[in-house]
Amino acid sequence: MDRIPFIIGNWKMYKDASAAVELCDQLRTTIRVVGDREVGVAPSFAVISLVHQHLGRSRIRVGAQNLHPEPEGAFTGEVSAEILVSVGCTFVIIGHSERRQYFHESDQFLGSKLRAALRANLDPVFCVGETLQERESGSTEAVIRQQLDGALGSLTPSQLSRIVVAYEPVWAIGTGKTATPETAQQVHRFIREYICERCGMQSADRLRILYGGSVKPDNVDALMTQPDIDGALVGGASLKAQDFARIVNYQV
Ligand code: PEP
16 A cells, blocks of 8 residues: 655644744755655644745645644633634644653543544554663663553544544654664564554555654655655754755655
8 A cells, every 4th residue: 555655744833933933945846746755744723824824825735733622612712623624724733742742742642532533533653662661671662552542442433534643753753863763663564563453454465554753855765665664753953944955855
């Protein structure tokens, strides 16, 4: 099955309005989105609208880094899936390790965010990954299984077929340490097998699994040669147009 690779830049809490516009202008000239890959950026909530306008007809997708599960209501400081759609988002990152770690988001809560994204027709990019301690103690697969069970457990096979999973080992995020292509491949294969057990071969075959954790211009090619790596979730290197463009234009 041919899965269209998806490369996403997670801008985290970087790029104010003028820096975001500048980066959009650079991305428009350096990134040419062709049919064989999808590209997206996830700016901070405050500049999503601006980024959407400035990316214009570039075909670079705009997404968010988080959402609140309710469609609307008295939830000061929160943003719903419906509001995200209204400002041009087509995907949303859910369960990033920084949300799990600093904002104590549980797997169950993340499950409700996944359902909210699906309700509003946003593609959820669901992040999973183990800490260094968990890897060293040999519990990587158990941890990933628990994260998948907790959040995906209540989804139907048809809902599951609409999600993208991002494997992001916590020890590789923002540290400059990348999982070797073989290490990443092992976990990606495990995730695909999990989906196969739950929903069958066809859904598993269709599922896009992105790798995230210090993806850079000099390691993306090797990562993308692996059969179960279907794209990348890129933090630091997505803040520089040249680096992000090189990652998008990976060569295998
Ligand atoms: C991320 O924020 O999802 C990420 C993978 O960051 P970095 O590429 O900087 O490790």
